[in-house]
Amino acid sequence: MTVFSLLLMASFIILATESSAVAPPKPLPPLPSPRQKKWQEMELTLFVHFTVNTFTDKEWGDGTEDPKIFNPSKLDVSQWVKAAKAGGFKLVILTAKHHDGFCLWPSKTTEHSVKNSPWKNGKGDLVREFVAVCRKEGVAVGLYLSPWDRHEPTYGDSPAYNAFYKKQLTELLTQYGPIDEVWFDGANGEGPNGKRQEYDWPGFYDTIRAHQPDALIAISGPDVRWVGNEEGFARETEWSVQDPHPIYHAGTKEKVWWPAECDVSIRPGWFWHPSEDEKVRTSDNLVDLYFKSVGRNSLLLLNVPPTNEGLFHGTDVQRLKEFKTKLDAIFKDDLAKGKPATASHTRGNDRRFGPAQTLDGKANTYWTTEDGITSAWLEVDLGQPTRFNVAGIQEAIELGQRVTAYRLDHWDGDEWKTFAKGTTVGRKKLDRFEPVTTQRVRLVIEDARACPAIRSFGLWNSEQAVGSRQ
Ligand code: FUL
Numbered sequence: 007m008t009v010f011s012l013l014l015m016a017s018f019i020i021l022a023t024e025s026s027a028v029a030p031p032k033p034l035p036p037l038p039s040p041r042q043k044k045w046q047e048m049e050l051t052l053f054v055h056f057t058v059n060t061f062t063d064k065e066w067g068d069g070t071e072d073p074k075i076f077n078p079s080k081l082d083v084s085q086w087v088k089a090a091k092a093g094g095f096k097l098v099i100l101t102a103k104h105h106d107g108f109c110l111w112p113s114k115t116t117e118h119s120v121k122n123s124p125w126k127n128g129k130g131d132l133v134r135e136f137v138a139v140c141r142k143e144g145v146a147v148g149l150y151l152s153p154w155d156r157h158e159p160t161y162g163d164s165p166a167y168n169a170f171y172k173k174q175l176t177e178l179l180t181q182y183g184p185i186d187e188v189w190f191d192g193a194n195g196e197g198p199n200g201k202r203q204e205y206d207w208p209g210f211y212d213t214i215r216a217h218q219p220d221a222l223i224a225i226s227g228p229d230v231r232w233v234g235n236e237e238g239f240a241r242e243t244e245w246s247v248q249d250p251h252p253i254y255h256a257g258t259k260e261k262v263w264w265p266a267e268c269d270v271s272i273r274p275g276w277f278w279h280p281s282e283d284e285k286v287r288t289s290d291n292l293v294d295l296y297f298k299s300v301g302r303n304s305l306l307l308l309n310v311p312p313t314n315e316g317l318f319h320g321t322d323v324q325r326l327k328e329f330k331t332k333l334d335a336i337f338k339d340d341l342a343k344g345k346p347a348t349a350s351h352t353r354g355n356d357r358r359f360g361p362a363q364t365l366d367g368k369a370n371t372y373w374t375t376e377d378g379i380t381s382a383w384l385e386v387d388l389g390q391p392t393r394f395n396v397a398g399i400q401e402a403i404e405l406g407q408r409v410t411a412y413r414l415d416h417w418d419g420d421e422w423k424t425f426a427k428g429t430t431v432g433r434k435k436l437d438r439f440e441p442v443t444t445q446r447v448r449l450v451i452e453d454a455r456a457c458p459a460i461r462s463f464g465l466w467n468s469e470q471a472v473g474s475r476q
Contacts, residue, residue, distance in 0.1 A: 028354030031374055034406030034456045036247055036263040041222050042229055043404065045187070046265055046433045048096035048146070049300045053269065053309035054086060056132075057104045059277040060314050067106025069157030073122035076108065081125070081316025083132075083139040089310070089318050091143055093326030094333060099148030099189050099307070100136045102178060107157025110136075111181075115173045118157045137182045148187035149178050153205050153226070154195050162197015168206040172213050179217035188214055190226035207253050224267060228254045230305075231264040238270025238306060239298035243429040246303060246407050265433070268299035271309040272322055278311040286321045289328035296333060301398075301436025303407075335471035340464040341394055342386045342447070343367055351375035351382045353457070361385070364463040372402040374459040382458060383450045386465075395441040396466040399449060401431045402459040409460075411452040416444035431460075441469065 038046065058071040060078075090098050103109050109119035111133035121128045133149070140147045151174060160166040179185055190210070197203055207226065214221055224230035231248065233240050246265040250258040272292075273282045287295075292308070299306040310322050347361035353374045361384045363371035375382050397414055401407060407430065414426040414437065426437040447465065451458045 028356040028359065030359070031353070031377060031405055031457055031459060033404065034408060036261050037406055038246070038263045038265070038403055039229070041220055042263060042265060045097075045222055045230070046305065046403070049305060049434075050093070050095045050296075051097040051099065051146075051148070051267075051305055051307045052090040052093070052095040053150075053271075053276075053307050054098060054100045054136075055104070055271075055276040055309055055311045056316075057101055057110065057277070058106055058108045059104065060312065063279055065275050065277055067104065067108065067156065069105075069107045069118070069155070071106060071108060073108065073118060073120070074124060076120060076123035077125050078312070078314060078316025081132075081312075083135045084143070085317050085323075086310070086312060087139045087143045087145060089323045089326050091145060092323075092330060093308075094330040095145065095308070095326075097146035097148055097186060098136075098140055099150055099187060100133065101150045101152070102133050103151050103155070103174065105152045105154045105156050105191075105193060105195070107152075107155040109174070111177070113174055113177055115170055115177070116158065133178065133182060137185075141183070146186040147182075147184070148189055148222075148224075149185055150189040150191065151175060151178060152191050152193065153210075154191065154193045154203075156195065159198060162199045162201035162203050164201075164204045164206075167197075167203055168209060172206075172209060175210060175213045176217065179214060179221070185218050185221050187222040187224055187230075188218075188227070189224045192226050192232070208256060226254065228262070228264070231266045233266040233268045233299075233304055236269055236271075238268045238295040238308070240266050240268055240302035240304035242302060244303045244432065245430055246403070246432055266304040267307050268295070268304050269307040269309065270295060271311070272325065273309075273311065276309055276311060278313045278319070280313075283319060283321060286319070286325055289325050289332055292325065292329040293332050293336070296329075297436050297438060300434055303430060303432030303435060332471055336396065336466055336468040337464075338466075340367075340466060341388060341392050342463060342465045345389060346387045347384060348387075349373060349375075349382065349384045351379050364460050367462075369461065372405075372459045372461045374402075375457045377457050379457045380454045381450075381452055383448045384460065384463065385446060385448045386463070388445050388447065388465075391443050391445050392465075393441050393443040393469075394465040394467045395439055396468050397426060397437045397439075398462070398464040398466070399428075399431050399435045400433065400461040400463075402461040403433050405459045406456070407432045408454045408456050408458055409451055410454055413450045413452060415448040415450055416442050417446035417448075418444065422448065438468070441467070
């Protein structure tokens with residue numbers, strides 16, 4: 007045999023092996039869009055409710071407020087955004103206009119705005135300052151533009167108001183560079199003429215997609231779903247796979263990817279009220295919300311309202327910082343990371359899809375099985391008896407949300423004992439339980455819509471990190 011024919015044979019073998027290499031599982035629709043995927047990775051987002059209500063001590067203005075009352079003496083957007091960052095928040099959403107209709111930017115559509123306020127002698131543009139600071143600090147930008155407008159006289163006169171509203175949207179989406187999210191509140195009160203406004207949702211969405219195709223449309227929109235309460239928690243079973251909404255997904259018959267967002271305020275109200283300065287959520291409470299939102303396949307949208315000086319209150323700033331410190335302490339040491347793992351099934355016995363892929367800390371690797379396998383287990387050997395009370399599972403959601411039932415077992419020396427059970431997993435599922443001490447742990451997938459694809463599995467001990475829950 008010549009060297010040439012040997013080389014030929016070798017390259018044939020290499021080619022043959024590569025072409026028979028195991029293919030990854032086919033994605034199971036519906037799937038996240040790139041903008042949804044990016045957003046889900048953020049986990050923590052912050053709301054800023056600020057307008058004339060901040061000066062009238064109200065939650066909902068009626069639109070008759072004099073713009074002259076808007077006069078924050080020490081307004082400093084970088085103080086807000088730095089506090090958000092210190093809390094681990096990756097996106098900040100500002101109420102550019104709340105239900106009272108007062109615009110925080112000098113809109114050409116109305117006189118009811120900062121341009122007629124004493125703030126910066128009517129020359130200020132809070133949206134511009136906000137966007138500039140977010141960009142400088144590297145956080146994503148969201149804008150809330152209330153469809154319900156209690157000031158605008160055309161409200162209730164549907165076509166006229168829809169045209170007005172689209173002009174406002176266009177101003178916000180064309181004058182300030184990239185906007186990452188538009189947040190549409192569902193409130194739809196009566197107009198001054200007693201008529202009910204019919205919102206032109208498809209027209210609003212077209213306006214957004216035309217000017218900012220990468221922006222998420224949240225709540226009354228197709229990209230992000232309201233979880234259904236304003237208390238900051240999701241359900242134990244929270245699917246990103248949903249039936250299409252008749253209005254927000256008009257024309258779609260198939261299931262849609264519509265992940266949940268949990269909005270909640272750090273104080274009882276959405277706006278600042280001096281009487282609530284002593285009622286700021288504790289950092290332990292915020293940590294609890296993190297587990298009940300991010301840990302249940304959702305995002306947390308936490309509102310922090312500036313005071314009438316235009317600054318976050320010191321207590322709120324402190325709580326955000328403590329929240330991050332506690333989260334970091336809980337999730338500092340993943341006790342399962344890099345530990346040896348085995349599994350009941352591995353797709354094509356290929357290490358690229360093996361159980362070790364869930365413990366490697368990488369976002370783009372996962373453990374999976376052959377098609378058609380919908381129950382399987384993965385076992386981690388912790389090397390020695392190890393104590394933990396938190397477990398975290400993530401699916402490779404780019405392949406769809408698959409798991410419908412799972413449990414966590416530990417080996418007690420004689421048998422497997424279950425210490426946690428769950429249903430859906432999705433982007434992240436966190437379980438808290440009484441501390442378990444063991445060397446061997448199993449993640450048992452009991453059922454799934456298709457073969458499971460598990461991106462990560464982690465174990466932590468939070469006992470030193472968090473005080474008593476409040
Ligand atoms: C609600 C509004 O009515 C509240 O004022 C607040 O903006 C909250 C986030 O959404 O529907």
